[in-house]
Amino acid sequence: MTSIFLALLIGAAFGFALDRVGATNPGYIIRMLNLTDLHLMKTILSGIGVASILVFGGIMLGLLDPGHLSVKSAYIGVFIGGIILGLGFAVAGYCPGTGLTALATGRVDALFFIVGGLLGAAAYMGSYAWVRSTGVLAEIAGGKATLAPITGTKYPALFAGTSGELLGLILGFAFILIAVLLPSRIVRTESENTVGSR
Amino acid sequence: MAQLLKRNVPLSWPVGGLLLGVVFFAAVMLVKPIGVSTQFVILDGLLWDAVDQTVVVASDQAKSGYTSTNAYLAKSGGKYAKSIANPLNYSFVFVIAMMLGALGSAVIRGGVEKNERTMPAIWRSNFGDTPWRRYLAAFIAGFLVLYGARLAGGCTSGHMMSGMMQTALSGYIFSAGAFLAAIPMALYMFRKEV
Numbered sequence: 311m312t313s314i315f316l317a318l319l320i321g322a323a324f325g326f327a328l329d330r331v332g333a334t335n336p337g338y339i340i341r342m343l344n345l346t347d348l349h350l351m352k353t354i355l356s357g358i359g360v361a362s363i364l365v366f367g368g369i370m371l372g373l374l375d376p377g378h379l380s381v382k383s384a385y386i387g388v389f390i391g392g393i394i395l396g397l398g399f400a401v402a403g404y405c406p407g408t409g410l411t412a413l414a415t416g417r418v419d420a421l422f423f424i425v426g427g428l429l430g431a432a433a434y435m436g437s438y439a440w441v442r443s444t445g446v447l448a449e450i451a452g453g454k455a456t457l458a459p460i461t462g463t464k465y466p467a468l469f470a471g472t473s474g475e476l477l478g479l480i481l482g483f484a485f486i487l488i489a490v491l492l493p494s495r496i497v498r499t500e501s502e503n504t505v506g507s508r
Numbered sequence: 509m510a511q512l513l514k515r516n517v518p519l520s521w522p523v524g525g526l527l528l529g530v531v532f533f534a535a536v537m538l539v540k541p542i543g544v545s546t547q548f549v550i551l552d553g554l555l556w557d558a559v560d561q562t563v564v565v566a567s568d569q570a571k572s573g574y575t576s577t578n579a580y581l582a583k584s585g586g587k588y589a590k591s592i593a594n595p596l597n598y599s600f601v602f603v604i605a606m607m608l609g610a611l612g613s614a615v616i617r618g619g620v621e622k623n624e625r626t627m628p629a630i631w632r633s634n635f636g637d638t639p640w641r642r643y644l645a646a647f648i649a650g651f652l653v654l655y656g657a658r659l660a661g662g663c664t665s666g667h668m669m670s671g672m673m674q675t676a677l678s679g680y681i682f683s684a685g686a687f688l689a690a691i692p693m694a695l696y697m698f699r700k701e702v
Contacts, residue, residue: 313539317601320535324542324602325609327527329617332518334610337628337702343694346701352521353528354669360529361673365536373537380541382661382671384678391660392667392685398652399686400693401645403628405664406657407544409650410603411610416620419627422643426650428555431548433651434658438580441659455677468677478675485672489525497695 325411331357334412336403336419343400345497352489359485366478369460376462381454387446457481516617532669539598541674543666545657546588547603553581553592564589580658629702660685 331353332338341347368374382388399405404412404423412420434441441447452466459467460474467474518524535542553576557563567575571585574593581588591597614620623632627642635641657663660682662671668686671679 313598314596314601316539317598318605320531320538320542321602321605322609322612323531323534325606325611326613327524327531327609328606329610329613330519331524331528334614335518335620335624335628337624337630338518340628340630340694340698341702343690344698345691345695349518349521353519353524356521356525357528357532358669358673360526361532361536361669362675364529364533365673368533368537378536378540379674380670381674381676382667382678384676384681385661388660388667388678388681389685391656391658392682393689394656395653395660395663396656396686396689397693398649398656399664400690400697402649402653403631404646404649405653406548407606407663407665409653410544410607414607414611415614416625418625418639419642419646423646423650423653426647426652427548427654428552428650430651430654430656431545431658432552432556434655435549435552435578435580438578438583442579446659451677457675457677460675474675478673481675482673486525489521 324407325414328408328411329415333408334415334417336408336412336417339403339405339408340400343403346495348492348494348496352492352494355485355489355492359482359489362478362482362485366475366482369462370475370479376460379460379463379465381456381463381465383453384450384455385447385453386450387441390446513616514618528669529673532673536670536674541666541670542602543599543662543670544603544606545654545663545666547600548654549580549588549658550591550595550600553588554595557592564592566593630698630700633700633702634698 328334332350338350342350365374369376402423404420409420409423413424451468454465456465456467456474458469458472458474458477532542564574564576566573572587572590574589575586576582576589626639631642660667667679667682672683
């Protein structure tokens with residue numbers, strides 16, 4: 311019962327946050343991806359940074375149980391899947407979480423995205439045996455690998471000689487620094503360039 | 509504060525990043541890292557199981573106590589099969605609560621404008637005001653996004669945010685693939701500014 315209560319609490323906070331940062335608006339996602347407005351990119355990068363600092367700081371201070379971490383497996387399909395997802399992400403301006411929350415805010419195109427998504431997930435269920443047979447799901451770097459070893463976990467690490475907690479903390483600050491340094495836009499589009507010249 | 513909640517513009521990035529970061533941290537602190545895309549599989553399984561009850565069955569041999577005729581639902585000791593048999597589990601309720609949280613936020617800020625509900629302004633300026641064209645594109649994109657997410661084993665939440673914040677190698681591999689495809693695609697498709 312506690313876990314259902316926590317699901318309601320954290321889930322609602324996450325959905326609220328996604329809407330507040332503008333991630334439920336596909337316009338902001340698309341403008342992040344066509345590099346004309348990096349506001350959301352800065353939000354995401356700083357979010358990863360803040361979470362990383364809190365998580366690894368918490369582990370170092372003994373406040374957070376490293377057993378709560380859950381690292382996903384690395385395999386070639388992660389990269390291929392990322393590419394396939396990226397194409398749809400750019401067209402729709404939705405990812406799974408923001409598609410569902412956008413529907414909840416009343417966006418009708420998100421409903422079509424979700425129905426397509428349910429079919430896409432079903433297609434993966436149907437093709438899973440074949441995908442596995444191609445070998446793209448074979449684990450690399452030991453599978454559930456982190457960049458450096460984290461005390462209290464059994465995850466294999468890419469760089470064995472470093473402290474995973476310290477690296478997590480440093481990367482957390484690095485993500486925030488990148489968010490600060492990133493310009494608010496990189497690309498000027500046609501309509502911008504031609505303002506005043508027509 | 510009340511004024512701030514009612515504003516129909518996104519939070520500034522430092523405030524938004526802090527909010528998002530604290531939520532992702534709280535999830536790890538209290539339960540486990542946030543992830544969403546698996547629940548599309550669970551909902552598919554629930555729908556499938558509603559039409560054909562032989563899809564998910566109890567099994568003494570499976571680690572989770574459940575298995576499936578479908579190889580994907582039966583993988584990892586039948587953990588997906590178990591979630592389908594017991595939909596009132598943490599991850600599924602989390603996603604429903606996530607939608608309710610977003611609804612609450614949208615209601616407070618006055619909702620989404622009527623012409624934004626069919627398509628975002630940047631789509632309209634690039635491809636015209638034809639709803640079915642946007643709906644068809646969103647449908648195909650949804651198919652690609654979830655097929656890709658399941659192949660990758662996670663999405664923007666599970667791999668990109670939760671993965672990179674834990675220094676997971678897979679999070680970096682996923683993010684590289686996603687942005688390498690998404691940025692050129694968006695640059696190619698959306699050439700006109702809003």
